[in-house]
Each structure stands twice: as structure tokens, then as C-alpha cells.
Amino acid sequence: MAQSSAPHDGDARTPFLTAALRVFDLSLGEMLWSRRTILLLILAVGPVALTIAVRILSSATHLGPVQVNGVRLDGAALFGLLVWTLFIRFVVPVLGVFYGTGLIADEVDDKTITYLFVRPIPRGAVLVGKYLAYLACAGLITLPAVMISYFVLVPLASIPATFPSLVVDLAVILLGLAVYGALFAWVGAFFRRPLILGLVFVFGWEQVALLIPGYLRQLTIAYYLQALVPQAMPQDSTLSMLQGLFRTMPTTMTSLGWLAVFWAGFLWLAARTVAAREYILEP
Amino acid sequence: MTSRNRYFLIGALLVLVAGLGVGVVAYYTGALPGSPAARLNGPAELRYVPADASLVAYADVRGVMQSRFRQQMLKVEPDEQGRRQFEAKTGIDVQRDIDHVVACVTPGTGADRADRSSGLVLASGRFDQAKIAALLQEKGAQKESYGGVDLFTQEASGHMAGLEGGPHWGLAFLAPGTVAIGSLRLVKSAIDLRNGRGANVTSNAELMKLIRANDQGTTWAVGRFDQLREQARIPDQVASRIPPITWFSVAGHVDDGISGTLRAETRDDQAAENLRQVVQGFVALARMQAGSQPDLASVLQSVQLSGTGREVSLSFAVPARVLERIPGADHRRDGDQHPRP
Numbered sequence: 001m002a003q004s005s006a007p008h009d010g011d012a013r014t015p016f017l018t019a020a021l022r023v024f025d026l027s028l029g030e031m032l033w034s035r036r037t038i039l040l041l042i043l044a045v046g047p048v049a050l051t052i053a054v055r056i057l058s059s060a061t062h063l064g065p066v067q068v069n070g071v072r073l074d075g076a077a078l079f080g081l082l083v084w085t086l087f088i089r090f091v092v093p094v095l096g097v098f099y100g101t102g103l104i105a106d107e108v109d110d111k112t113i114t115y116l117f118v119r120p121i122p123r124g125a126v127l128v129g130k131y132l133a134y135l136a137c138a139g140l141i142t143l144p145a146v147m148i149s150y151f152v153l154v155p156l157a158s159i160p161a162t163f164p165s166l167v168v169d170l171a172v173i174l175l176g177l178a179v180y181g182a183l184f185a186w187v188g189a190f191f192r193r194p195l196i197l198g199l200v201f202v203f204g205w206e207q208v209a210l211l212i213p214g215y216l217r218q219l220t221i222a223y224y225l226q227a228l229v230p231q232a233m234p235q236d237s238t239l240s241m242l243q244g245l246f247r248t249m250p251t252t253m254t255s256l257g258w259l260a261v262f263w264a265g266f267l268w269l270a271a272r273t274v275a276a277r278e279y280i281l282e283p
Numbered sequence: 284m285t286s287r288n289r290y291f292l293i294g295a296l297l298v299l300v301a302g303l304g305v306g307v308v309a310y311y312t313g314a315l316p317g318s319p320a321a322r323l324n325g326p327a328e329l330r331y332v333p334a335d336a337s338l339v340a341y342a343d344v345r346g347v348m349q350s351r352f353r354q355q356m357l358k359v360e361p362d363e364q365g366r367r368q369f370e371a372k373t374g375i376d377v378q379r380d381i382d383h384v385v386a387c388v389t390p391g392t393g394a395d396r397a398d399r400s401s402g403l404v405l406a407s408g409r410f411d412q413a414k415i416a417a418l419l420q421e422k423g424a425q426k427e428s429y430g431g432v433d434l435f436t437q438e439a440s441g442h443m444a445g446l447e448g449g450p451h452w453g454l455a456f457l458a459p460g461t462v463a464i465g466s467l468r469l470v471k472s473a474i475d476l477r478n479g480r481g482a483n484v485t486s487n488a489e490l491m492k493l494i495r496a497n498d499q500g501t502t503w504a505v506g507r508f509d510q511l512r513e514q515a516r517i518p519d520q521v522a523s524r525i526p527p528i529t530w531f532s533v534a535g536h537v538d539d540g541i542s543g544t545l546r547a548e549t550r551d552d553q554a555a556e557n558l559r560q561v562v563q564g565f566v567a568l569a570r571m572q573a574g575s576q577p578d579l580a581s582v583l584q585s586v587q588l589s590g591t592g593r594e595v596s597l598s599f600a601v602p603a604r605v606l607e608r609i610p611g612a613d614h615r616r617d618g619d620q621h622p623r624p
Contacts, residue, residue, distance in 0.1 A: 029288045077587075077598075140295035147302035156309075161496045163306040251552065252591065 016128075019121035023129025024136070031099070031137045039098060040138065043091045044145035047082060051149040054078065075154040076162045082149060083169045087142070088225055092173055093206070095138045096180025097198035101188035103130040104270075105195075108279050124271030131185050131267065138177050143170055172228045179221050179263045186270035189277070221262060224255040325485075325494040328385040328405040331457055331473040334482040338388040338506030339494060344381045344408075346501045351539045373454060373464065374411075374418035381408040387484070389469060390510055403465035403473060405457070412456055419454065430474040432457065436467055493532050500534040500543070508547070526558045527551075542585075542600035548593050555593045562597060563588055 107113035188194040453470035493505040508528040527550040535543030549555040573579040585600040
């Protein structure tokens with residue numbers, strides 16, 4: 001027999017923020033020690049292991065420094081490549097999809113959402129608390145991994161010159177996790193098959209829209225994120241250079257502004273959807 | 284919160300805080316204590332460079348001379364006429380005697396800067412002072428004492444004309460293993476700075492920031508582009524077409540091949556964006572043209588354009604295999620002076 005979880009925000013007695021923090025506390029433990037964390041660990045530890053392997057191999061006298069297309073890459077350039085191609089273009093969106101879409105959808109699938117909704121707390125606080133737990137969980141695993149990769153790859157002598165870029169990279173990764181997480185929290189709360197939709201958005205829509213000249217790329221998150229870290233963006237082909245000629249990169253303030261709008265808008269939409277929607281729990 | 288979660292949070296935050304702490308210390312001190320980059324304020328010779336320098340450059344001469352790149356260049360241009368002329372004039376063999384050099388250019392001293400700018404080269408290495416002094420005097424140089432240092436002066440001509448800032452150039456040994464050669468005004472200024480009179484370039488915060496950022500390569504140069512442009516007396520029609528660049532820096536590493544990074548800081552964000560687009564256009568055009576030349580294509584492939592805000596940065600690398608194919612390098616190999624049939 002199907003159960004219904006009808007909206008009932010009228011009985012919320014706990015303040016929103018207090019309720020969100022309680023849900024955060026509860027959800028953080030669940031997220032940290034869940035099966036999904038294995039994926040997170042692979043995504044975070046993988047690049048660290050890769051950088052250690054690269055460092056060991058390049059230190060070996062018979063191999064020398066890493067070369068791409070016959071061009072030597074120093075530690076800082078290699079780290080920039082790693083941040084751009086692996087973290088910003090892959091790890092961040094994938095974590096956003098897998099964690100964000102699962103915030104509410106997992107509770108619905110496990111039929112445990114009722115236990116959260118019967119508590120005397122605003123429904124929106126459930127989503128916000130879970131979202132904060134995702135951000136803490138993903139951020140506190142990904143950012144240290146980026147930090148360790150930096151110190152493994154970049155020589156001590158280059159740290160004074162490259163450290164500001166690392167701070168920017170860390171901030172952009174955290175911002176990416178926040179915005180992608182907010183978007184997919186809403187997708188998870190609103191759509192029936194959020195994981196598929198999320199993967200299509202990240203690996204389909206964003207990839208294609210960024211290549212098409214015109215305004216479509218403004219409907220992606222990657223467009224604004226990449227404008228914040230152009231120092232890490234590789235331009236390794238004539239095609240990408242030519243695309244660059246026709247590409248107007250948004251300014252830092254424009255990018256930050258739009259990312260803030262996306263973040264606040266999708267988080268509000270997600271909280272609103274959870275508060276207003278009646279979830280039917282299939283038997 | 285369970286203790287398990289608490290330990291995780293504390294552990295992750297510790298890694299982040301420790302990493303950021305180390306980075307902040309390195310950023311503000313210029314290097315990590317004990318690291319190879321612990322040269323906090325660039326080369327020691329900067330203390331002889333005046334604070335108003337518009338261009339400061341450094342070259343690890345020993346590193347460049349021993350590099351494979353130079354061996355390739357010797358095959359192309361084995362005469363090295365300039366080096367021999369310099370040795371004949373000063374008694375200093377660049378290849379044998381010098382470890383590294385620091386050079387600087389300062390603006391003219393006139394109110395409207397209409398007079399010529401001055402140059403100074405500070406060389407560090409092993410110098411036979413007595414032999415060099417005798418040679419200079421033999422060539423007609425005048426010896427005088429200035430600030431407790433023997434100063435040799437001579438009319439500027441030939442190759443030394445490039446260093447002149449007035450009618451004379453000068454040479455003085457500022458310390459054992461350090462010689463200053465250049466315009467008389469700047470050599471005297473270096474002696475003054477040695478004796479603690481005046482401000483040296485380490486007090487110029489803007490310039491030192493750029494020097495610290497670039498002081499890792501075999502060669503580098505940093506400077507104020509706008510001041511150099513003023514001194515160059517470029518015609519207005521040409522000057523109006525030059526992007527409004529304020530600061531620039533060039534850092535290169537010479538070993539098997541050459542790699543380097545050019546950075547420019549423009550007057551505003553819009554000027555930087557325009558400059559990025561122009562450079563991007565040229566690079567894309569060059570890449571299309573270089574399709575049939577694999578060596579040139581690989582060099583152009585290495586060109587990376589980046590930068591945010593007012594900064595534009597262009598990095599490049601010329602691999603050793605490209606240098607080996609420079610016309611002239613191949614047929615002069617192993618002493619063979621005749622072109623291949």
C-alpha cells in the first residue's frame with residue numbers, strides 16, 4: 001500500500017536554522033560512512049595517488065620531468081591541469097550529481113522520508129540540513145585532496161609564486177560543489193529520475209553548450225566556473241584557441257554574481273519543492 | 284555529533300589549515316625556511332640597484348653557458364664576436380669568469396626625461412682584479428677613487444655605448460667577486476648604495492613583488508613598460524597602437540631547450556581582455572600556418588595564454604629537438620663546416 005507524505009509545514013515549531021543544523025548533524029554521519037563515500041574517496045584519493053606516482057616517476061633520473069606533446073610541464077602547470085581537467089570538470093560535477101540528487105531521493109527510495117517529515121521541523125530545513133552535510137562531507141574530503149596534490153606536485157621553490165592560484169582553485173572548487181549541489185538538490189527533490197537527468201546535464205548539456213557559439217553556454221555552471229580559473233585552463237589545440245577568439249569570458253564579478261544567483265535560486269527552489277510536494281512512497 | 288565524525292572533521296580541517304598556513308608563510312616571506320628558494324629578496328646584487336630602476340634583469344650565466352641550448356647556438360654562431368670584444372675591453376671572459384649577472388635600466392635624470400636612460404650590469408664571479416685594472420689602464424681608462432672604491436672610467440663607444448648614460452662608462456669592484464659595469468652615474472650610485480647612501484631597489488615594493496614572483500628561472504626581467512616606452516621615444520602613431528601595459532615580466536629557463544613565461548599587467552581589465560584576444564588571434568593564426576611544419580607546430584602547441592583581471596600571461600617552450608634543427612646547427616656539427624650536399 002502506497003504511503004503519502006503530504007506537506008505540513010504548519011506544525012513546524014523549531015526555528016529553521018536550528019532544525020537545519022540538527023538535520024546536518026544527523027546526516028553528516030550517515031553520509032560520511034555510507035557506500036557513496038567509497039565513490040567520493042576514489043574521486044578524491046585517485047588524483048592524490050596519481051600525483052604521487054607522477055612525482056616518483058619524474059624524480060627517477062632515467063625518466064625526467066613529465067612531458068605533454070613533447071613539452072615539459074613543471075609542477076605548477078601539471079597541478080593547474082589536474083585542477084582543471086580532473087577536479088573542476090569532473091570530480092566537482094560528479095559529486096554534485098551523486099550527492100545532490102540523493103539528498104531527498106534516497107530518503108524517498110528508502111521510504112525513510114516520513115520519519116523526517118513527522119518531526120516538528122520545517123520541511124525546507126530537512127533539505128538545507130542535508131545540503132550542508134553534503135557540502136561539509138564533499139568539501140572536507142575534496143579540498144584536503146587538492147591541497148595534498150598541490151604540495152606533492154609543486155616544488156617548494158614555486159610555492160610563493162603559485163600559492164594565490166591554489167587559494168583561488170580551492171575557493172572555486174568549494175563554490176562549484178555548492179552550486180552544483182544546490183542545482184541537483186532541486187533536481188533530486190523535483191524529478192523522478194534525478195540521477196539520469198543530472199548525468200545528462202553534466203556530461204551532455206554542459207559539454208555541448210560550452211562548444212556552441214552564442215548564449216547557450218550562459219545556461220551552464222561550468223561557463224562561470226571556468227572564468228574564475230583561466231590560469232588552469234589548458235589551450236592545447238588550435239580548435240580551442242579559435243573557440244577562444246569567439247568566446248567572451250565573463251568577468252570575475254559577473255561569474256560570481258551568476259553563481260550566487262544559481263546557488264541561492266536552486267537552494268530556495270529545492271527547499272520550496274520539498275516543503276510543497278507530496279511524496280508518494282511506492283510499496 | 285559522534286566522536287568518529289568529530290575526528291574526521293578535525294583531521295580534514297587540520298590538513299587544510301596546515302596547508303594554508305605553510306602557503307601563507309611561503310607567500311609572505313618569499314620562500315619556505317630552508318628551501319632552495321630561501322633567497323628572500325632576489326639576488327644579493329639587488330642592493331646595488333637604485334630604487335627608481337625601470338627595468339631589472341637577471342641571468343644565470345654559468346647555467347646558460349653550460350646548457351645544451353648554448354651548445355646548439357655555438358654551432359649556428361661560433362664566432363661570438365660580442366663576447367670577445369667585451370673581453371678585449373674589460374678583461375672579463377663572460378664564459379669563464381661570470382656566474383650570474385644582474386642588470387638594470389633607470390630613467391633619464393632630466394626634468395622631462397628627455398635625456399638618455401642609463402644602464403648598469405652587476406656581474407658576480409671570479410675576477411683577477413689586478414689583471415683587469417692593468418688592462419683597463421692600458422686601454423686608456425682613467426682610475427679614480429670614489430667612495431673608497433677604485434673606479435675606472437672611459438669614453439663610451441662601440442659595444443659599451445649600449446650601457447652609457449653620459450659621456451663615460453665606468454667599472455668598479457664593489458666586493459670580492461662582484462663588479463659593476465655601466466654608465467658612470469649608475470656605477471657611482473652603486474658605490475653609494477654599497478656605502479649605505481640612498482635607497483636600493485629592495486625598497487621598491489611593486490618591483491620586488493614581480494622579482495620574487497619570477498626569481499626561479501635561469502633568466503628573468505621585470506620592469507615598467509610605460510616608463511621604458513617613454514624613454515624609447517616611439518613615434519606617436521606607433522605608440523598609440525601599443526596596448527596600455529604598465530608592468531611586464533619575462534622569465535625563462537634554459538637547459539636542453541628553452542621555456543619561458545611572459546606576463547603583462549595592463550591599465551585596466553578591458554585593456555587586458557583586448558590584449559588577450561589579440562594574442563590569442565595571432566597564436567591561432569600561427570598554429571594554422573604551422574600545420575605542415577611539425578617542429579614549429581610543437582612549439583606553438585606549447586604556447587599557453589592565460590591571466591585574469593589586468594594580467595595577461597603567455598608561456599611557451601622550445602624543445603631541444605627543435606633547436607637541433609635550426610638551419611646551420613646540423614651541418615656544423617662535429618666541426619664539419621661544409622654544408623651537406
